[in-house]
Amino acid sequence: MQQVSRSxxxxxxxxxxxxFDSHAAPAVSAxxxxxxxxxxxxxxxxxxxxxxxxxxxxxxxxxxxxRCRTGKGELYLCCLQQPVRIIFELTRLNRAFTIFDEEAIxxxxxxxxxxx
Amino acid sequence: xxxxxxxxxxxxxxxxxxxxxxxxxxxxxxxEGLVEPAITTYNIQLAVQExxxxxxxxxxxxxxxxxxxxxxxxxxxxxxxxxxxxxxxAFNPASVATPDLDEIHExxxxxxxxxxxxxxLSYNTRPDGNIWRLTKRLDV
Numbered sequence: 001m002q003q004v005s006r007s008x009x010x011x012x013x014x015x016x017x018x019x020f021d022s023h024a025a026p027a028v029s030a031x032x033x034x035x036x037x038x039x040x041x042x043x044x045x046x047x048x049x050x051x052x053x054x055x056x057x058x059x060x061x062x063x064x065x066x067r068c069r070t071g072k073g074e075l076y077l078c079c080l081q082q083p084v085r086i087i088f089e090l091t092r093l094n095r096a097f098t099i100f101d102e103e104a105i106x107x108x109x110x111x112x113x114x115x116x
Numbered sequence: 117x118x119x120x121x122x123x124x125x126x127x128x129x130x131x132x133x134x135x136x137x138x139x140x141x142x143x144x145x146x147x148e149g150l151v152e153p154a155i156t157t158y159n160i161q162l163a164v165q166e167x168x169x170x171x172x173x174x175x176x177x178x179x180x181x182x183x184x185x186x187x188x189x190x191x192x193x194x195x196x197x198x199x200x201x202x203x204x205x206a207f208n209p210a211s212v213a214t215p216d217l218d219e220i221h222e223x224x225x226x227x228x229x230x231x232x233x234x235x236x237l238s239y240n241t242r243p244d245g246n247i248w249r250l251t252k253r254l255d256v
Contacts, residue, residue, distance in 0.1 A: 019137075022169045023130040052137070052158070054165045055225040062222045083158040090232055091225050092217040 002049070005031060009111045011042045013103065017049025022056035032064035039071030042110040046103045048079035053087055065097060074098070078106040121188040128181045128202065133168045136185055137161040143187060144196070149256040159233040160196060160252050166226040167200055167237075167248050175204030175246060184245075194254045195235070203245040209237075 001018035012035040016028070035041055045061065047053070065075040078100040080088065088094040100106040124139060126132040144150065144157045171183055184201040215224045231237055236251040 019134055021130070021133065021165060022172075023133065052161065052165075054162060054169065055223070055229055056169060058225055059223050062220060066220075066222070083155060086155070086158075087162070087229070090229065091215075093220070096220045 001027075003027065003031065008107050011044055011107045011110045013044045013046060013107065015046040015049070015103075019052040020047070020050045020057040021052060021054045025056040025060040028057070029060045029063065032060065032067065036064065036067040036071060036073070040073035041068045041071055041075075042073050043068055043075040044103060044106045044110065045075065045077050046079050046106075047077060047081070047084060048103075050084055051081055053084045058087070058091065058093060062093065062096070074110060076100060076106040076110060078103045118190045119188065121186050124185040124187075125182055126185070128172045128176045128183050128204070130169065130172055133165055133172070136164050136168060139185075140164065140187065140196075140198070143189060144254075147189065147254060147256075151255040156252070156254065160198070160250075163230040163233045163237075163250055163252070164198055164200070166230040167250065170207070170226055171200060171202045171204065171248075174207055175202045177205070179204065189254070194256060196252050196254055198250045200248040200250070201245045206241045206246050207239065209239050 001016060001020055001024035004015045006013050014031055035043055043064065068075040076098045080099060122139065122143065124136065126135055140161050141157055144153065150156055168183060181202060181204055185198065187196065187198045189196050209227060212227045215221050215228055234250050235253045238249045240247050
């Protein structure tokens with residue numbers, strides 16, 4: 001799996017592509033650790049290039065989301081391919097995450113978001 | 117029609133599990149007329165990934181070992197059957213509760229996903245090891 005990170009308006013964006021599985025998840029968790037150290041962490045994970053996701057990957061994302069929220073930040077997802085979206089629906093994690101169709105909208109929503 | 121079984125043996129490490137998925141994809145690419153072939157393939161690949169990862173993490177843990185995989189497309193009914201054999205610590209699938217999907221969990225979705233995506237999932241211990249048998253119907 002490839003991962004590319006960038007910062008847009010103080011939002012940390014992680015763009016992933018390939019197979020997001022139990023082998024790749026630790027690297028994503030390490031990235032989450034690095035960006036959630038500064039609070040409030042505003043994170044967007046762009047899954048547009050991810051064609052496969054497993055439960056270890058879901059765990060990495062849920063853990064990251066919880067860490068963001070604990071620090072009064074937020075983690076949004078965007079650009080899920082259909083097979084990946086189905087797994088979120090099956091586990092009902094589509095209700096736990098805020099998911100956008102486009103990265104720019106996810107970043108804009110976080111940029112405008114008032115941290116309570 | 118039914119085809120000869122394909123056998124693989126891989127080290128029980130997460131970095132090698134994608135090899136099983138690739139093999140499943142290539143086998144199913146030869147099956148003509150599947151209903152939603154991409155979704156069917158993904159579902160089987162994910163179920164096998166979850167069981168394989170379970171073997172790596174729980175059957176072997178910190179120990180080294182191998183996973184012997186046998187996969188076969190069979191007819192009447194048209195289905196794919198995959199067997200995963202390990203020689204690690206035996207596992208009790210019944211001890212794993214279905215996650216409460218109204219709550220957000222950081223783990224515990226693996227076996228739930230495998231059960232949800234397959235038509236049948238069984239587990240047995242034998243003298244030569246522990247064997248998972250995964251069955252998915254192939255609708256045409």
